[in-house]
Amino acid sequence: MTTDTDTAGSSIRLERVRKQYKRQDGPAVDDLDLTIEAGEIVAFVGPSGCGKTTTLKMINRLVEPTSGRIYIGDRDVTDEDPDRLRQSIGYVIQSGGLFPHWTVERNIGAIPRVLGWDKATIAQRTEELLRLVGLDPDEFGDRLPKDMSGGQQQRVGVARALAADPPVLLMDEPFSAVDPITRVRLQDSLIEIQKKVGKTIVIVTHDFEEATKLGDKVVIFSKGGHVEQYGTPAEILANPATxxxxxxxxxxxxxxxxxxxxxxxxxxxxxxxxxxxxxxxxVVDRARVASSSWVVVVDERGRPRAWPSVEEIASVPLVSAYVDTRLPVVAPSSTLQDALDVMLAANQGGALVTNGEGTLIGWLRIGRVIDIIRGQLDEAQPDEIGYTEYAATEGGQTATDGGAP
Known part of the structure; x- marks a missing residue:
């Protein structure tokens, strides 16, 4: 994954790592060799009981390996003090894992305080991180977790994990406890954040679709922590190894x-x-010159507030200050499946696309997405397509040619 900054992450290497729990016949993880390159997002996925979470937790020694060596960069962390090791690794769990009686600012500053940072530096870092995860420091800094939505809590959890600027971020099914729409937005936020921070991120998920969306590479585990395949999403989908x-x-x-x-x-x-x-x-004159049926109302920073029709705009003398909280909005990193899901819940026939700062950069028409998806489905399952022009169009590629419908 390309980043806007130099890679700040460190490689992770597991050498013949084994975990044998007491009173279990076989090992949870058996002689695992795995190398994760610096600055990549790697997703661990597999059926329940395959050892993916155990492997994740052995990296920061929340689970102690029975044998083997673990390296972060060139540093052998197998015998390090576990508390000191965890202070140097970010860790995110479901629902953020925030301390419920601490404010957002205090939660984010937890590890920097342990490391002895001064108050001014902690305050500056907290403000910087809240902005990074898309939360206004003035609005959210003094809030308690109970006063925020699940998605907002999870954003704070990510900010807290990044507080001490760790090279490695471990995420244990971080988005599984939120609703589907919030989950997509959090996934997109993580991708945008990674572009800026360039950490090495390991994420455990039970959802293969999430793994292929987030992961630069995906590890598919089977029982005993056996790696069935390790590669890019495209490689795995095109050539399943087993x-x-x-x-x-x-x-x-x-x-x-x-x-x-x-x-x-x-x-x-x-x-x-x-x-x-x-x-x-x-506004109406401008829309008619552009042959637009809809107008997007934006704030002073170019962020969309509402998406009224030209007729609605024309019915009042001045553009209304109304804010539509259900706007169909996607990010550049959103998948076409994400975009289609958002579009089907709206009635404008498409979705607005905003960048990491929430600024409007364009819109995507639903017909365009459907044509591209149809072409991809044709390629994925050519033998199941019932129409004869498949071969004539070289795998349905003509569906993606030309402009939007």
Missing amino acids: DFVKEFIGSGATLAQLTLTRVKDVELEAVTTATVNEPSEV
Whole structure:
């Protein structure tokens, strides 16, 4: 994954790592060799009991390996003091794992305080991280976890994990406890954050689609921590290494193909915009020149507030200050499947696309997405397509040619 900064992460290497729990016949993880490159997101996925969470927790020694060596960069951490090791590794769990009676600021500053940072530096770092995860420090700094949504709590959990600027971030099914729409937004936020911080991120998930969306590489585990396949999502989907992998991804393979194309890979359409209290007559004229049926109202930072029709704009003398909290919005890192899910819940026939700062950069028409998805499905399952022009169009590729419908 490309980043806006030099890679700040460290490689992770496990050499013949084994975990044998007492009173269990076989090992949870058996002689695992695994190398994770610095600055990559690697997703661990597999059936329950395959050792993926055990492997994750052995990296920061929340679970002690029975044998083997673990390296972070060139540093052998197998025999380090566990508390000191954990202070140098970010860790995110479900629901953020925040201290309920501490404010957001105090939660984020927990590890820096242990490390002896001064108050001014902690305050500066806290403000910087809240902005990084998309939360206003003035609005959220003094809040308690109970006064925030699940998605907001999870963002704070990510900020806390990054507080001491660790080279490695471990995430144990971090988004499984939130609703589907919030989950997509958190996934997109993580991708945007990674572009800026360049950490080495290891994430455990039970969802193969999430693994292929987030992971630069994916590790598919089977029982005993056995690595069935380790590669990029495209490699795994195109060439499953074993029968186990074929069976594991089987029913989800077609949908997972949709995660390989992102909104950023599709040409966006221009948007006619307006600002609050702008004369409606001026806006309507601008929209008609652009042949637009809809207008997006944006704030002073270019963030969308509402998406009214031209007729709605024309019905009042000035552009309304109304804010629509259900706007269909996706990020450039959103998959086409994400985009389609958002579009189907709206009635504008598409979705607005915003960058990491929430600024509007264009819109994506639903017909364009459906054509691309149809082409991908045709490629993934050519033998199941019932129409004869498949061969004539070289695998349905004509569906993606030309402009948006």
